[in-house]
Amino acid sequence: MTDNKSGSNLEKLLRSGKFAVTAELGPPRGADRSVIEKKASILKGYGDAFNITDCQTAVVRMSSIAAGRIVLDAGVEPIIQMTCRDRNRIAIQSDLLGAAALGAKNLLCLTGDHQKFGDHPMAKGVFDMDSINLIHMVKTLRDEKKFQSGQELKASEPRFFIGAAENPFADPFKFRAIRLAKKITAGADFIQTQIIYNVPKFKEWMKMVADMGLHEKAFILAGVAPLKSAGMAKHMKHNVPGMDVPDEVMNRMTTASAAKKGKEEGIKICLEVIEQVREIKGVAGVHIMAVEWEEAVPEIVQQARLYPRPAV
Amino acid sequence: MKPALHNFQNKKRQFLMIVAASKPFQEIKQMLSGFKKVCVLGCGSCVTICHTGGEKQVAELAAQIRLAAKLEGRQVEVLEDSTLRQCEWEFIDDIKEIIKDCDAVLSIACGVGVQYMAERFPRIRIFPGVNTTFMGGPTEQGIFWERCAGCGNCILATTGGLCPVSRCAKSLMNGPCGGSQNGKCEVSQETPCVWNQIYDQLDTQQLLATMETIVPPKDWTTGMENHPRKMVIEHLVMKK
Amino acid sequence: MANLYTKSDKKINEEAPCILACPIRQDARDYVQLIARGRFSEAYRLVRERNPLPSACGRICTHPCETKCRRNSTEAPIAIAWLKRFLGDNFSEETRKNFTEKYPEKIAIIGAGPAGLAAANDLALLGYSCTIFESNPTPGGMLRMGVPTYRLPRTAIDNDVEFIKKLGAEIKYNTTLGADITFDSLKKEGFSAIFISVGLLESRTLNIEGVNLEGVLKGVSFLHEVNTAGNAKIGKNVLVIGGGAVAMDCARTALRLKPDKVSVACLESRKEMPTTDFEIEETIHEGAILYNSVGPKRIIGKNGKVSGLETLKVKYVFDEQKRFNPAFYEGSESVIEADTIILAIGQASNLSFLKGQEGIQVTRGGTIIVNPHTFSTAVHGIYAGGDVVLGRGTMTECMAQGKKAAISIHNALRNATLKDEKWAEKPAVPDIAAPKIALIKKEQKQDMPTMPSDKRLDNFEEVELGFSLNTAVKEAQRCMNCGAGAFVDDNLCVGCLTCVRICPFEVPKIKKGDTTAYIDGDCQSCGLCIVECPAKAISFKTPLEDRGKDSLEAIFKDKYIQGVKPLIINFYCQYSAYKEEKERATDNLLVFHFRRIGVLGLGKVDPSLYLKAFELGAHGLLITACKDDECHFCKEKEWVEKRTKYTTQILSGLGMDARRFQIQFVSSQNGKEIIDIAFKMVEELRNSSI
Ligand SMILES: Cc1cc2nc3c(=O)[nH]c(=O)nc-3n(C[C@H](O)[C@H](O)[C@H](O)COP(=O)(O)OP(=O)(O)OC[C@H]3O[C@@H](n4cnc5c(N)ncnc54)[C@H](O)[C@@H]3O)c2cc1C
Ligand code: SF4
Ligand code: SF4
Numbered sequence A: 001m002t003d004n005k006s007g008s009n010l011e012k013l014l015r016s017g018k019f020a021v022t023a024e025l026g027p028p029r030g031a032d033r034s035v036i037e038k039k040a041s042i043l044k045g046y047g048d049a050f051n052i053t054d055c056q057t058a059v060v061r062m063s064s065i066a067a068g069r070i071v072l073d074a075g076v077e078p079i080i081q082m083t084c085r086d087r088n089r090i091a092i093q094s095d096l097l098g099a100a101a102l103g104a105k106n107l108l109c110l111t112g113d114h115q116k117f118g119d120h121p122m123a124k125g126v127f128d129m130d131s132i133n134l135i136h137m138v139k140t141l142r143d144e145k146k147f148q149s150g151q152e153l154k155a156s157e158p159r160f161f162i163g164a165a166e167n168p169f170a171d172p173f174k175f176r177a178i179r180l181a182k183k184i185t186a187g188a189d190f191i192q193t194q195i196i197y198n199v200p201k202f203k204e205w206m207k208m209v210a211d212m213g214l215h216e217k218a219f220i221l222a223g224v225a226p227l228k229s230a231g232m233a234k235h236m237k238h239n240v241p242g243m244d245v246p247d248e249v250m251n252r253m254t255t256a257s258a259a260k261k262g263k264e265e266g267i268k269i270c271l272e273v274i275e276q277v278r279e280i281k282g283v284a285g286v287h288i289m290a291v292e293w294e295e296a297v298p299e300i301v302q303q304a305r306l307y308p309r310p311a312v
Numbered sequence B: 001m002k003p004a005l006h007n008f009q010n011k012k013r014q015f016l017m018i019v020a021a022s023k024p025f026q027e028i029k030q031m032l033s034g035f036k037k038v039c040v041l042g043c044g045s046c047v048t049i050c051h052t053g054g055e056k057q058v059a060e061l062a063a064q065i066r067l068a069a070k071l072e073g074r075q076v077e078v079l080e081d082s083t084l085r086q087c088e089w090e091f092i093d094d095i096k097e098i099i100k101d102c103d104a105v106l107s108i109a110c111g112v113g114v115q116y117m118a119e120r121f122p123r124i125r126i127f128p129g130v131n132t133t134f135m136g137g138p139t140e141q142g143i144f145w146e147r148c149a150g151c152g153n154c155i156l157a158t159t160g161g162l163c164p165v166s167r168c169a170k171s172l173m174n175g176p177c178g179g180s181q182n183g184k185c186e187v188s189q190e191t192p193c194v195w196n197q198i199y200d201q202l203d204t205q206q207l208l209a210t211m212e213t214i215v216p217p218k219d220w221t222t223g224m225e226n227h228p229r230k231m232v233i234e235h236l237v238m239k240k
Numbered sequence C: 001m002a003n004l005y006t007k008s009d010k011k012i013n014e015e016a017p018c019i020l021a022c023p024i025r026q027d028a029r030d031y032v033q034l035i036a037r038g039r040f041s042e043a044y045r046l047v048r049e050r051n052p053l054p055s056a057c058g059r060i061c062t063h064p065c066e067t068k069c070r071r072n073s074t075e076a077p078i079a080i081a082w083l084k085r086f087l088g089d090n091f092s093e094e095t096r097k098n099f100t101e102k103y104p105e106k107i108a109i110i111g112a113g114p115a116g117l118a119a120a121n122d123l124a125l126l127g128y129s130c131t132i133f134e135s136n137p138t139p140g141g142m143l144r145m146g147v148p149t150y151r152l153p154r155t156a157i158d159n160d161v162e163f164i165k166k167l168g169a170e171i172k173y174n175t176t177l178g179a180d181i182t183f184d185s186l187k188k189e190g191f192s193a194i195f196i197s198v199g200l201l202e203s204r205t206l207n208i209e210g211v212n213l214e215g216v217l218k219g220v221s222f223l224h225e226v227n228t229a230g231n232a233k234i235g236k237n238v239l240v241i242g243g244g245a246v247a248m249d250c251a252r253t254a255l256r257l258k259p260d261k262v263s264v265a266c267l268e269s270r271k272e273m274p275t276t277d278f279e280i281e282e283t284i285h286e287g288a289i290l291y292n293s294v295g296p297k298r299i300i301g302k303n304g305k306v307s308g309l310e311t312l313k314v315k316y317v318f319d320e321q322k323r324f325n326p327a328f329y330e331g332s333e334s335v336i337e338a339d340t341i342i343l344a345i346g347q348a349s350n351l352s353f354l355k356g357q358e359g360i361q362v363t364r365g366g367t368i369i370v371n372p373h374t375f376s377t378a379v380h381g382i383y384a385g386g387d388v389v390l391g392r393g394t395m396t397e398c399m400a401q402g403k404k405a406a407i408s409i410h411n412a413l414r415n416a417t418l419k420d421e422k423w424a425e426k427p428a429v430p431d432i433a434a435p436k437i438a439l440i441k442k443e444q445k446q447d448m449p450t451m452p453s454d455k456r457l458d459n460f461e462e463v464e465l466g467f468s469l470n471t472a473v474k475e476a477q478r479c480m481n482c483g484a485g486a487f488v489d490d491n492l493c494v495g496c497l498t499c500v501r502i503c504p505f506e507v508p509k510i511k512k513g514d515t516t517a518y519i520d521g522d523c524q525s526c527g528l529c530i531v532e533c534p535a536k537a538i539s540f541k542t543p544l545e546d547r548g549k550d551s552l553e554a555i556f557k558d559k560y561i562q563g564v565k566p567l568i569i570n571f572y573c574q575y576s577a578y579k580e581e582k583e584r585a586t587d588n589l590l591v592f593h594f595r596r597i598g599v600l601g602l603g604k605v606d607p608s609l610y611l612k613a614f615e616l617g618a619h620g621l622l623i624t625a626c627k628d629d630e631c632h633f634c635k636e637k638e639w640v641e642k643r644t645k646y647t648t649q650i651l652s653g654l655g656m657d658a659r660r661f662q663i664q665f666v667s668s669q670n671g672k673e674i675i676d677i678a679f680k681m682v683e684e685l686r687n688s689s690i
């Protein structure tokens, strides 16, 4: 895991063995670039790269590639998210060529949330391929200079630091590490996990991952997120697919929310999770998903003693 | 010795491939408004089996149409008939006499049948009475599930015989996705996660290793996005 | 109703065992089913179609139908005979008014017993004029001479005989063949065929010491005397010898003459006795003492009069070959005291009229030999049937022979090949499959009301009082309509398995190798599958079940319906809904706005029919279904709920006022509740702009 494939800051940092911090930066539901710029200015310096989501939960938002460029302009490194929901392989490759040309270096490959959850449930979901196919397609473009069809890419190729997501809390549990292996084999360089509230279960998963030696083949960033309130915890537990919120966390949030101290408690829990996961073998960093609550990120990063970010 | 199989020789065969759902009656009423003589035409095959296009449904729809007209003080004559299969020229030719002075036919066959009718009887307005929905079957009385998407390139051999194309919400080739929990699909608590089922199936068959290999993106050349598709069985084609 | 054409299934052509068990193939199931639907007159006419003596038959028939009734498996058979009596008592009417003589030949019948009357009835219907010659001054044969009146009041014979006479049969009383007329005189009078049905009028006697003592009576003569003259000379201590039905009749008749003691002595053990338990129990119940397993050794007398019977203990009655061959324990003598002994050990014929007709063959036992199919004797033109052929049969067996002989006489005279399809051999619907018994609701058999036992012995009045309307309907509704339930039309079935999956009794099957469903005799006729079959491939074999359709159409054919507003149609479940008083009350109060359609189980009703009712012009529909635990089929409520909900959705989709379609689960026993609901609905609809 030495040669740098993309030239991205995140890649450099991870390869140098430093504990990485990434966070989420959601593009706006509008054409106003200042919103992104504002978010970028809040987050700048509190992470090594920032995920620009691709119409998250299938709600129409500014293109992740366009938003990524704006973020880049603001002096922050983006991780472009790309899903298979809205584009077929032609569109995806086309967009990736564009993204690379615009300076994007990190790419997170996802299957994407089902359109049913979004603001256009009547839309036709594309799903021409899945995330693993997407990872492999990006790797082939980069390393073999070949399009998905097998045709050669005669001009310069897009060079991405390829990311993938994995949910340690989904079923079948035993298959989750294997599926991670598939993603790594397909070409994933780094992994961002689903939000962790159930640390013991995450540990169990990481043990399987480490036993398979996967942590040596890709950088694993543990996903964390501050809860805002008991209501949000409940929503996460029951409505967000693949989320595991243990009762203990629920109880703490309920008590805190009742005392109007939900946010504080949420951040506290988040910090505890970070403390615990950074001790786990194979965890190379954290990925903070403070959805529509970017202000929380600097506080968390500071309190977790992850500030300032090292330069590479 | 030959294993004990159902011996269908000389016996009538039945079909269920296509599942169709009844259209909302309001929509049907609107389509038929203004017509004075209408024939509700059922089909004796797939849609009979899924309870939306058989003789019983014909009678029920006809009764609804008549009653609707009565309530609005309109006059409408409603004929009721059915064909063995509306997707055969020969069978639909039989009903020519019946529908010849109808203003409209409400076909409650699948979309195939409706089109056969439209092509055969260009002068008569043919309306669809059902929404042709999927290929599947009843998993229990009154409940039908999709089972095949007609992708034209069947991969069941590698998936434990369970189809991710039609049964996985995202048609994943390398599932299950991170939304699979307790055997249910992230899209709906009522939908089983087929990839979870495939996992269990392959586990039973001691073929879990199959799940470790990366399945490349599916070749959709034969798939639904490349319609209209056509099938030719050379030796059966008759010279013109 | 001339004949019921019950459809038959290509795959299984089974007939209800009750029908097959009946010697005359009475349409037991179908008249029971008609009673279950409150269609009494039709039921009577159906019975009368095959049975010339319904009232008598409904009382004294040994009802083999009930022995075979499939309800035996669930709790007790349907009271088929009692239901027939109910019809005869309450709904009897002349079914055909005019005799039309179609053929010139005249037929002579000797003896007005069941066999002769049945032959006369059927020959008259065929179009022959026939004359019955009867020694007695009254009709009925042994039914009148032998059967006691407390079991069979004579009006129950006379009314039916009147109907037979009205069909065209003539009866010449006080005319004895061999004395007043001869075969030759009959021929001279122009009779083309003669049917001999003279029965067995003599009693068998015992070949033991003392039978000629004063006080020894013959059973049949004794009964005849009591039945015609109203009394007979008996002492204070009566002993009846014999263990059959006639013995029981003798004992019970004797009891009514008020001696000090009546006892019965027979060879058989209690279990072996050749009569029904019911008869034995009634006899004991009325006060007779029963001595089983004793054989008569000699009759002891004093001064030429009977004083008792010396008996021996019986070792066995039947030998190893199961032949009647009683053996006794030596030295087991004991004496039963009695001053009157009645011999009821069998009957014999009196064939003295056969002198000069040597061509007619007779068995050693004194019965006439006939061809078992044609009932013709060896002499051309002379037929015989009934007890005189059977050598002690039952009234239905005798009627059956009379009926068969009638057809055979017709065929011989016309050189025809007329056949009564009902006699065709068919397999019986098998007993209910064991696992299904638990699925079928137990329905208590209705009791026959009887005269209190302390009142019985004072008179010769009928002991069994007959069913009321309610009881009869309730009893009839227990019937499972065997062999006439649902069946699948192979040409229509698409093998969708719906019926297979939904039948509460797990009856329909698609057998291995088949592609269509088939429904066997365990069908309970709930009709659920008929409604749900998407191919409309299932229907009832019985023509009695219209699932509400014909009834609905009939309502709208009534011209008085026009001005009624609101007009409400009430579909109700007939199971246990027949309450004559309440029913009438309900009808009277609501007669103007309400029309009622009763169905045996609302699970038979297709939602399309509800739509149809509105289409035809109903302003409102009220569905009154049984509450859960009252459902005869156990599970229909769920279906009624689902279907009415579905109908409600359709109707609201059509913009119909929800008040126009109402569903109520009420106890059908509760007429008042239904009336309240109905009144409310009338008010609601009256005040709305429908
Ligand atoms: C006491 C008793 C109780 C019975 N109880 C039952 C019962 O509960 N259920 C049941 O099913 N069966 C019962 N039976 C039997 C049943 O009554 C007979 O089987 C049946 O009546 C026989 O009918 P049949 O027409 O053959 O003859 P019968 O009924 O015996 O009629 C023969 C008729 O022919 C007349 N006759 C005889 N000779 C001449 C002649 N030479 N010229 C003109 N007329 C003549 C007789 O007067 C008589 O009317 C009982 C019989 C008896 C004796
Ligand atoms: S893989 Fe294709 S052909 Fe096979 S079941 Fe699925 S959709 Fe149908
Ligand atoms: S249940 Fe009814 S049809 Fe069946 S054997 Fe008994 S009486 Fe006959």
Ligand code: SF4
Binding pocket: C488, C492, C493, C494, C495, C496, C497, C498, C499, C500, C508, C516, C517, C529, C532, C533, C534, C535, C536, C537, C538
């Ligand atoms: S419900 Fe009808 S079509 Fe379906 S199997 Fe039964 S009889 Fe056949």
Ligand code: SF4
Binding pocket: C485, C486, C499, C502, C503, C504, C505, C506, C507, C508, C519, C522, C523, C524, C525, C526, C527, C528, C529, C530
């Ligand atoms: S009528 Fe009822 S009992 Fe008979 S087969 Fe159909 S569902 Fe079963």
